[in-house]
Amino acid sequence: MGAQQRIYKQRIRSTQTLKKMFRAMELIAASRIGKARDRAVKASPYARAITRAVSAVATHTDVQHPLTTERTDTTRAAVLIVTADRGQAGAYSASVLREAERLRLQLEDEGKEVALYVTGRRGVSFYQFRRREIVQSWTGNSDSPALETAQEIGNTLLDAFQAPAEDGGVAELHVVFTQFKSMVSQEPQVIRLLPLEVVDGVAPVGEKPLPLYEFEPSPEAVLDALLPRYIRSRLFNALLQAAASELAARQRAMNTATKNAEDIIRKYTRLANQARQAEITQEISEIVSGSDALAAS
């Protein structure tokens, strides 16, 4: 067998191995998406109950709460960036980070100092490579976030928002995550979570009007219990959406990779056949010309 043929065979074999790996990752991602979406669905009654209660309090009382008031004593702004732990998910982490960089520039233009909070190893290594300071990071389980992680992130950020300016308190909290719209469309999103903007009558259209509530023990106490829960629930939701998006992005990327591997295998198979044929033709012409030379002598 000629050297050229051997090289083609080698390429085909290694691409076949890669293809198997891509296919396996695609199937794994596909099987996990259902679970991730299921978790988002399970968390929604809670989010709905909290949102409804928050709007009920906001509609009927005019209570000021630390979490809804703008802070003027510091210009630090916290940004929480939700990325993946692993690559092989196409542009998933890259597009979140691009959106985060855009937000950072915008905040810096407004004269604010940005404090970075990152979840997911991809985001952490992105900022470490650029030698930017990360205030706190959480890694592991980006494709199936635990409720405890969300609570911990929520508590950390709420503490930062309520901390005095000299202890690294922040005046704003932005979250950059990927919203799961459908299996084929996931969009990076930026939301400002703190200070909360409680809009009157945020109850979704079509629901029955909110009744006049009695607050037990007082509107302030109810708000105190509600708002941190609301923040944590929004964060948990963001993590779940990001997890579903990550898996969908990975499935799509691996599907494309499998197809590309098939293309390469096909191409090299053709080239290998061609090389084999060329070798045979050459051998025949060598034999024929040799016997011709013998016959002529």
Place this chain on the structure above:
Amino acid sequence: MPLKVEMVSADRTWWSGEAQSVGAPAADGDLGILPGHQPVLAVLRPGTVRVRPSGGEPVTMDISGGFLSVDSDDVTIVVDPTTSEDPAGTVEN
């Protein structure tokens, strides 16, 4: 007319269905809810929530906090569970 009760925590629904009465540990005294209760939003302290369904055994759950809203016989109890174990025994994956 029975109460429509939904008991939820951040990641799942613990119990939902129709009930005759609900008892919950509100911040300054236990709160009993019967059909026709006026709308209320209450903060809960650690304790036990008791739901008496229209049929079957009473449901109880230990909580470490939460809140409760009543709105024309729709009762929503948001709980912070003390355990992550499911009362129905179906472990969530």
